[in-house]
Amino acid sequence: MARINLDHIRHAYTPAARASGDYALKEVHHEWKDGGAYALLGPSGCGKTTLLNIISGLIHPSDGRIEFDGVDVTNLPTQARNIAQVFQFPVVYDTMSVYDNLAFPLRNRHVPEDQVNKRVNEILDMIDLQPMARNQAQGLTADQKQKISLGRGLVRSDVNAILFDEPLTVIDPHMKWVLRSQLKRLHRRSGFTMVYVTHDQTEALTFADKVVVMYDGQIVQIGTPAELFERPSHTFVGYFIGSPGMNVMPAKVSGTTAIVGDQTVKLPGTPKLSGQSKIELGIRPEFLRLGREGMPVAVDKVEDIGRQKIVRAQFAGNPLSIVIPEDAEIPADPKVTFVPEGVGIFADSWRVGMEG
Numbered sequence: 297m298a299r300i301n302l303d304h305i306r307h308a309y310t311p312a313a314r315a316s317g318d319y320a321l322k323e324v325h326h327e328w329k330d331g332g333a334y335a336l337l338g339p340s341g342c343g344k345t346t347l348l349n350i351i352s353g354l355i356h357p358s359d360g361r362i363e364f365d366g367v368d369v370t371n372l373p374t375q376a377r378n379i380a381q382v383f384q385f386p387v388v389y390d391t392m393s394v395y396d397n398l399a400f401p402l403r404n405r406h407v408p409e410d411q412v413n414k415r416v417n418e419i420l421d422m423i424d425l426q427p428m429a430r431n432q433a434q435g436l437t438a439d440q441k442q443k444i445s446l447g448r449g450l451v452r453s454d455v456n457a458i459l460f461d462e463p464l465t466v467i468d469p470h471m472k473w474v475l476r477s478q479l480k481r482l483h484r485r486s487g488f489t490m491v492y493v494t495h496d497q498t499e500a501l502t503f504a505d506k507v508v509v510m511y512d513g514q515i516v517q518i519g520t521p522a523e524l525f526e527r528p529s530h531t532f533v534g535y536f537i538g539s540p541g542m543n544v545m546p547a548k549v550s551g552t553t554a555i556v557g558d559q560t561v562k563l564p565g566t567p568k569l570s571g572q573s574k575i576e577l578g579i580r581p582e583f584l585r586l587g588r589e590g591m592p593v594a595v596d597k598v599e600d601i602g603r604q605k606i607v608r609a610q611f612a613g614n615p616l617s618i619v620i621p622e623d624a625e626i627p628a629d630p631k632v633t634f635v636p637e638g639v640g641i642f643a644d645s646w647r648v649g650m651e652g
């Protein structure tokens with residue numbers, strides 16, 4: 297397993313790139329822990345695959361270096377990087393049996409046959425294909441073939457990292473859940489460094505220790521699922537993680553208060569602002585209280601989502617989502633209060649620290 301250093305990496309698909317907007321991947325400078333499980337999460341086109349391909353060696357970055365355990369691998373081709381990869385669609389040898397497909401990466405490296413047998417059987421159990429071990433891959437469903445691809449990615453124990461590019465796309469929803477939990481367990485047991493690309497937040501949050509949220513070619517936050525929820529660093533993280541996402545509204549700050557429209561909201565401290573142009577207040581729907589006290593809101597509609605309700609409302613000229621318990625009553629003249637600890641101030645979309 298390896299620690300992965302992304303040293304001032306940038307990538308543009310056009311050779312004459314100059315402005316920041318020309319780069320599909322803007323500057324990425326991070327160290328990823330040996331044995332960490334990282335999910336690259338973000339919307340289509342934000343640069344996830346570009347970054348994954350730079351790690352695997354399919355793309356040579358326009359700028360910067362990549363190191364595995366301190367060794368510069370920037371100029372090494374994929375085959376020399378000692379990584380396993382699992383792609384969106386199955387890559388299997390149709391004429392081989394399921395067992396031989398799984399054994400292939402090990403036999404290729406001359407692993408003794410008794411160890412091959414032990415490891416392949418472990419993987420067969422994990423992907424639930426033990427009864428089909430001797431079947432030819434040809435006759436299997438897309439779903440089963442993708443399980444073989446996953447198994448092949450996991451079978452070697454000497455790789456620097458395992459890279460997954462949306463590996464569960466073709467897997468049916470129930471099996472998706474099973475495989476996701478198994479991958480997580482396998483990660484804990486094996487200590488593989490894993491990098492997992494997805495645009496599905498549930499997939500990222502269940503699989504990863506650290507979720508790398510990407511937006512417009514940048515990493516906007518790397519954090520545990522709890523950190524992303526409690527302290528989003530960027531309004532995009534607030535909006536993208538959580539359902540519904542964080543409420544964001546234009547604000548003016550004055551000492552320890554924020555002014556939103558004609559209302560004043562108490563802050564947990566004094567935001568450290570330094571001349572940024574766009575100031576916004578962000579609060580998750582879970583940190584709002586609806587009742588008879590507080591500031592006026594106009595309720596548009598109420599959605600029942602099982603154990604909770606989402607109230608869609610208008611507050612000081614802004615749309616506001618509020619999560620309330622299923623059995624909570626909505627008064628005739630509803631008011632809202634903001635839990636101060638849940639209020640964040642964002643300047644030019646980035647969270648600002650607060651004093652006091």
Ligand SMILES: Nc1ncnc2c1ncn2[C@@H]1O[C@H](COP(=O)(O)OP(=O)(O)OP(=O)(O)O)[C@@H](O)[C@H]1O
Pocket residue numbers: 309320338339340341342343344345346347495
């Ligand atoms: N081979 C290419 N040539 C030119 N531009 C490309 C190429 N591959 C990707 N891009 C552009 O680079 C940006 C990042 O794309 P990338 O595929 O890395 O995003 P992604 O987050 O993986 O998206 P998706 O989830 O749709 O795969 C996009 O604007 C895309 O159009």
